[in-house]
Amino acid sequence: MDNERVVVIDHPMVQHKLSILRDRDTSSKQFRELVRELALFEGYEATRDLPLETVTISTPICDAEARQIGGKKLAVVPILRAGLGMVDGVLELIPAARVGHLGMFRDEETHEPHVYYDKLPADIAGRQVLVVDPMLATGGSAAAAVGYLREAGVKGTIKLMVLVAAPEGIEAVLAADPDVRVYTCAVDEGLNENAYIVPGLGDAGDRIFGTK
Ligand SMILES: O=P(O)(O)OC[C@H]1O[C@H](OP(=O)(O)OP(=O)(O)O)[C@H](O)[C@@H]1O
Numbered sequence: 001m002d003n004e005r006v007v008v009i010d011h012p013m014v015q016h017k018l019s020i021l022r023d024r025d026t027s028s029k030q031f032r033e034l035v036r037e038l039a040l041f042e043g044y045e046a047t048r049d050l051p052l053e054t055v056t057i058s059t060p061i062c063d064a065e066a067r068q069i070g071g072k073k074l075a076v077v078p079i080l081r082a083g084l085g086m087v088d089g090v091l092e093l094i095p096a097a098r099v100g101h102l103g104m105f106r107d108e109e110t111h112e113p114h115v116y117y118d119k120l121p122a123d124i125a126g127r128q129v130l131v132v133d134p135m136l137a138t139g140g141s142a143a144a145a146v147g148y149l150r151e152a153g154v155k156g157t158i159k160l161m162v163l164v165a166a167p168e169g170i171e172a173v174l175a176a177d178p179d180v181r182v183y184t185c186a187v188d189e190g191l192n193e194n195a196y197i198v199p200g201l202g203d204a205g206d207r208i209f210g211t212k
């Protein structure tokens with residue numbers, strides 16, 4: 001997609017795993033594992049621009065200058081439920097990150113998001129935030145999550161990590177906030193009459209938790 005605020009992770013390993021994720025015959029167990037692995041790979045790309053600072057360390061041979069991640073501390077914010085499936089993969093990459101939770105479900109008729117739970121780290125306003133949710137469909141949930149984080153004082157770029165996005169959802173979330181960046185493994189064709197992503201992978205939450 002030709003937009004500097006959208007990054008499509010087109011690495012062959014990612015595309016291979018995504019193809020298995022999409023398959024309707026993939027079990028819940030394998031689906032969960034793939035969501036975690038894809039989140040780790042995607043997190044690697046989403047953290048590519050973290051600032052480095054020079055520190056002095058002592059190797060067994062001599063003192064040396066080395067580079068470590070500096071700047072703001074990170075927080076991962078999953079949009080429940082499905083976003084929970086991505087948390088462990090991101091934490092594997094950034095073990096010291098704090099985790100904030102935003103519970104949202106999409107009304108089946110109107111497709112509007114409803115917030116039913118939130119618990120953010122007390123110092124969220126000073127952190128760089130990675131929002132995680134496998135699916136970006138209409139963009140309503142992601143845009144509401146970003147708005148919620150802004151209300152909580154989060155400044156600077158909010159990175160939204162999804163696995164599958166519809167063009168409509170990308171447009172909506174970029175329009176909702178001038179400083180959001182979207183990371184996705186695929187940009188699909190669009191939405192069907194129930195606002196599900198086509199071809200998509202179905203209902204990510206139900207597939208992760210085996211609720212259908
Ligand atoms: O872009 P949107 O049109 O807002 O749709 C995407 C949202 O829908 C799904 O959640 P869902 O409401 O199914 O809740 P769940 O995670 O509990 O299954 C998905 O995980 C996103 O949060």
Ligand SMILES: O=c1cc[nH]c(=O)[nH]1
Nearest residue numbers: 137196197202203204
């Ligand atoms: O395709 C979709 C759309 C919304 N939520 C999902 O889990 N899948």
Ligand SMILES: [Mg+2]
Nearest residue numbers: 203204205206
């Ligand atoms: Mg769902």
